[in-house]
Amino acid sequence: MFNYKLKSKIRYIFVFLSVFAVVMLFTACGDSGENDTSNQNQTVNKTNPSGLSDWELASGFGPVKKKLNLGPIDKTMAAEGEKIFESKCASCHKLDERYTGPAQRNVLQRVTPEFFMNTVLNPDENLEKHPHSKKMLAEYMTKMTNQNVNLKDARALLEYFRVLDEELTNKNKSN
Amino acid sequence: MNRKYLKAFLLAVTVIAAFVVMHYGCQESKNLTAGDEAGRVYVAPGTYDEFYLFTSGGFSGHIGVYGLPSGRMFKVIPVFSQDPEKAWGYSEESKPMFMTSHGFIPWDDAHHPKLSQTDGIADGRWIFINGNNTPRIARVDLTTFKTAEIIEIPNSGGNHGSPFLTENTEYVIASTRFSIPIPNKDVAIDSYKENFKGTISFVKVANDGEMDVAFQILVPGFNYDLAHGGKGPSHGWAFFTSYNTEQANTLLEVNASQNDKDFIAAVNWKKAEEYVAQGKFKTFNTSYFRNYFDEKKHMGFSEEKKTVKVLIPEECPGLIYYLPTPKSPHGVDVDPTGEYIAAGGKLASVIVVHSFSKMLKAIENKEFETTIDGIPVLKYESVIGGEVTNPGLGPLHTEFDGNGYGYTSSFISSEIVKWKIGTWEVVDRIPAYYSIGHLCVPGGDTKKPWGKYVIALNKITKDRYLPTGPELTQSAQLIDISGDKMKLLLDFPTIGEPHYAQAIPSEILMKNSKKIYPIEENEHPYGIKAEKDARVVREGNVVHVYMSTIRTHFAPDNIEGIKVGDVVYFHVTNLEQDWDIPHGFAVKGMQNSELLIMPGATETIVWTPLKEGIYPFYCTDFCSALHQEMSGYIRVSPKGSNVAITYGIGK
Numbered sequence: 096m097f098n099y100k101l102k103s104k105i106r107y108i109f110v111f112l113s114v115f116a117v118v119m120l121f122t123a124c125g126d127s128g129e130n131d132t133s134n135q136n137q138t139v140n141k142t143n144p145s146g147l148s149d150w151e152l153a154s155g156f157g158p159v160k161k162k163l164n165l166g167p168i169d170k171t172m173a174a175e176g177e178k179i180f181e182s183k184c185a186s187c188h189k190l191d192e193r194y195t196g197p198a199q200r201n202v203l204q205r206v207t208p209e210f211f212m213n214t215v216l217n218p219d220e221n222l223e224k225h226p227h228s229k230k231m232l233a234e235y236m237t238k239m240t241n242q243n244v245n246l247k248d249a250r251a252l253l254e255y256f257r258v259l260d261e262e263l264t265n266k267n268k269s270n
Numbered sequence: 271m272n273r274k275y276l277k278a279f280l281l282a283v284t285v286i287a288a289f290v291v292m293h294y295g296c297q298e299s300k301n302l303t304a305g306d307e308a309g310r311v312y313v314a315p316g317t318y319d320e321f322y323l324f325t326s327g328g329f330s331g332h333i334g335v336y337g338l339p340s341g342r343m344f345k346v347i348p349v350f351s352q353d354p355e356k357a358w359g360y361s362e363e364s365k366p367m368f369m370t371s372h373g374f375i376p377w378d379d380a381h382h383p384k385l386s387q388t389d390g391i392a393d394g395r396w397i398f399i400n401g402n403n404t405p406r407i408a409r410v411d412l413t414t415f416k417t418a419e420i421i422e423i424p425n426s427g428g429n430h431g432s433p434f435l436t437e438n439t440e441y442v443i444a445s446t447r448f449s450i451p452i453p454n455k456d457v458a459i460d461s462y463k464e465n466f467k468g469t470i471s472f473v474k475v476a477n478d479g480e481m482d483v484a485f486q487i488l489v490p491g492f493n494y495d496l497a498h499g500g501k502g503p504s505h506g507w508a509f510f511t512s513y514n515t516e517q518a519n520t521l522l523e524v525n526a527s528q529n530d531k532d533f534i535a536a537v538n539w540k541k542a543e544e545y546v547a548q549g550k551f552k553t554f555n556t557s558y559f560r561n562y563f564d565e566k567k568h569m570g571f572s573e574e575k576k577t578v579k580v581l582i583p584e585e586c587p588g589l590i591y592y593l594p595t596p597k598s599p600h601g602v603d604v605d606p607t608g609e610y611i612a613a614g615g616k617l618a619s620v621i622v623v624h625s626f627s628k629m630l631k632a633i634e635n636k637e638f639e640t641t642i643d644g645i646p647v648l649k650y651e652s653v654i655g656g657e658v659t660n661p662g663l664g665p666l667h668t669e670f671d672g673n674g675y676g677y678t679s680s681f682i683s684s685e686i687v688k689w690k691i692g693t694w695e696v697v698d699r700i701p702a703y704y705s706i707g708h709l710c711v712p713g714g715d716t717k718k719p720w721g722k723y724v725i726a727l728n729k730i731t732k733d734r735y736l737p738t739g740p741e742l743t744q745s746a747q748l749i750d751i752s753g754d755k756m757k758l759l760l761d762f763p764t765i766g767e768p769h770y771a772q773a774i775p776s777e778i779l780m781k782n783s784k785k786i787y788p789i790e791e792n793e794h795p796y797g798i799k800a801e802k803d804a805r806v807v808r809e810g811n812v813v814h815v816y817m818s819t820i821r822t823h824f825a826p827d828n829i830e831g832i833k834v835g836d837v838v839y840f841h842v843t844n845l846e847q848d849w850d851i852p853h854g855f856a857v858k859g860m861q862n863s864e865l866l867i868m869p870g871a872t873e874t875i876v877w878t879p880l881k882e883g884i885y886p887f888y889c890t891d892f893c894s895a896l897h898q899e900m901s902g903y904i905r906v907s908p909k910g911s912n913v914a915i916t917y918g919i920g921k
Contacts, residue, residue, distance in 0.1 A: 187820060187821070195821065241848040244847075
């Protein structure tokens with residue numbers, strides 16, 4: 096009987112410690128998530144129900160953590176980006192029609208360059224946390240896939256869409 | 271009087287009550303003990319096991335991958351047997367892996383998984399396993415958990431004694447269980463003593479894993495059973511058990527159990543290398559296949575080899591010695607220091623442990639009993655290091671914990687016996703349920719065992735699980751060896767016969783596990799790198815469909831112009847680059863198997879439609895919310911119709 100009591104005590108302690116550990120784990124995860132962007136604009140938009148910072152709302156979650164300094168368009172990089180688009184994106188995204196995902200020609204008129212790159216590089220976390228990504232998932236019902244694009248290639252993709260964006264802007268001007 | 275009765279009655283009630291309380295109390299504490307053991311094997315949801323355990327699938331021809339201590343199964347790796355789930359042996363790319371000098375063989379009996387080693391320690395690069403029936407050795411890549419190479423062993427009657435390793439995986443070694451005429455020929459079976467021979471094979475393993483039969487040693491026609499490479503001081507040597515030194519060719523259970531002692535063959539393979547370098551080998555004409563899978567091309571290739579180098583002991587003094595060992599020895603296991611060689615004499619009453627240093631001395635002093643076909647037989651007394659008495663009935667295999675103890679499985683008495691190296695005393699024993707064959711301590715045959723558990727690999731389960739008809743599951747048992755007393759923690763069923771198993775800490779493998787095949791590195795000749803390249807090409811009655819998959823569609827998904835009698839090759843490339851997103855592919859009426867294509871890979875399956883009509887195809891591996899939509903149609907027209915090839919998606 097002594098054993099029994101001792102063991103149940105140990106068991107309670109074990110359960111308590113497990114629960115404590117799990118709570119700690121979640122808290123810790125939450126903390127580190129915020130720390131990722133701590134060097135950025137920390138102003139939390141109080142009117143925004145998502146609770147994201149302005150930076151997170153504008154730029155999403157991912158390795159791009161500060162405003163990109165874009166400079167003039169690099170045509171060589173854009174050509175490389177077009178190739179990557181054909182191989183890794185075009186199975187789901189067309190330029191001018193809805194397909195598995197949304198049409199992409201005007202993507203930079205809808206989202207920031209930072210958001211574009213973070214979505215390409217880190218779709219899963221954005222789908223989980225960002226209201227825009229969530230909205231797109233609800234509309235298209237297929238998760239944006241992680242296509243294992245590296246930072247350099249994502250930057251090239253952005254350059255390709257900057258070219259398309261420039262073409263669109265020029266066309267609108269001439270109209 | 272009444273009071274007396276009442277007293278007696280009350281006393282009786284009290285005694286009964288006390289018994290009841292004690293009884294249930296005991297039950298309760300028994301359950302709690304069980305609960306404690308449950309805690310030892312509990313791996314909380316979302317957390318990882320400490321070890322990977324690789325069990326041979328025995329006659330299933332596969333390898334099972336389990337976690338320890340949970341006993342949870344993670345994967346079945348198809349090796350020698352076809353597996354329609356993974357199209358292994360059905361896809362055009364994997365068919366070459368099954369080629370042998372006897373043609374395409376869709377099955378084998380896989381016995382001994384063996385993790386590659388560096389400096390005598392399991393390194394997690396590959397796991398080797400033998401095909402017992404049609405002699406072969408396979409190498410499985412542990413970054414992909416996929417069979418990367420299969421080599422056939424020539425001049426072998428059965429590849430049981432394989433694949434054992436030298437301490438830096440310089441060689442995988444193999445010995446023939448059955449002796450046969452070499453080269454094989456048509457002779458009377460009762461001419462055994464005159465015509466039948468055995469071989470011991472050394473298969474070189476290159477740095478990238480490529481296997482090549484470097485040389486064989488022609489040995490007397492006994493049955494060679496198991497083996498182990500030396501380590502530390504005994505590195506450079508390898509040890510092989512033999513039985514049927516009586517050379518019986520019928521009723522072996524009686525006729526091969528006559529001699530008091532059979533032999534362990536000790537082979538000096540460094541010496542063998544010298545003899546080969548000096549050209550002291552004979553070249554035997556033969557035929558055997560090496561099959562390998564090119565990971566960039568996503569395709570298997572077969573090559574036939576026609577010759578092998580053979581060393582003859584009579585012409586190569588110092589190459590091989592026999593160590594007399596009691597009664598049909600089975601396992602031969604080298605302890606972590608490399609000094610002791612334990613032999614499980616199936617019918618012996620002791621476990622014999624030979625001493626490597628004594629063996630070297632006996633060779634130096636020429637302490638020979640006799641010589642058989644040029645092989646000196648050392649004197650038993652000159653090589654014996656110790657005998658473990660009372661080891662249980664039918665001792666088979668020994669593994670070590672690195673703390674000075676050996677653990678031997680005893681088949682007939684169905685138990686594990688723990689004994690101390692040096693004093694040779696039995697210090698503990700635990701029953702196995704039932705009929706234990708091999709046993710496994712993680713790293714237990716290496717220089718550095720992770721001696722926390724021993725796993726009993728049992729042949730029979732009888733009443734341990736829910737009945738499932740005449741055939742019952744086979745199983746492994748996890749036993750804690752961290753304390754003085756062994757403690758049974760868990761039974762868990764396995765696929766096929768868990769003939770032997772090896773385990774390695776998870777952290778060694780996890781970090782190397784491949785998540786995807788980069789699409790830009792895909793060199794499959796029929797692969798495509800973008801959906802825009804998807805197409806259908808007719809060449810006579812052969813049609814090539816270059817198809818892509820991504821969540822959640824095939825491209826093309828409408829194909830017309832296929833005719834009855836066409837041979838249609840579907841080359842399906844999975845354009846996904848995300849971990850754990852394979853896509854499946856199956857066409858109604860396809861006569862072989864589905865395809866299951868990993869991210870970035872291309873696989874091909876062939877289909878010959880027999881009747882005209884419309885044939886749906888779909889993705890078989892649940893991939894996304896719109897998985898049910900991931901499908902398409904193929905129109906099959908009659909032979910000679912003039913429907914042109916057309917294809918597309920979304921139009």
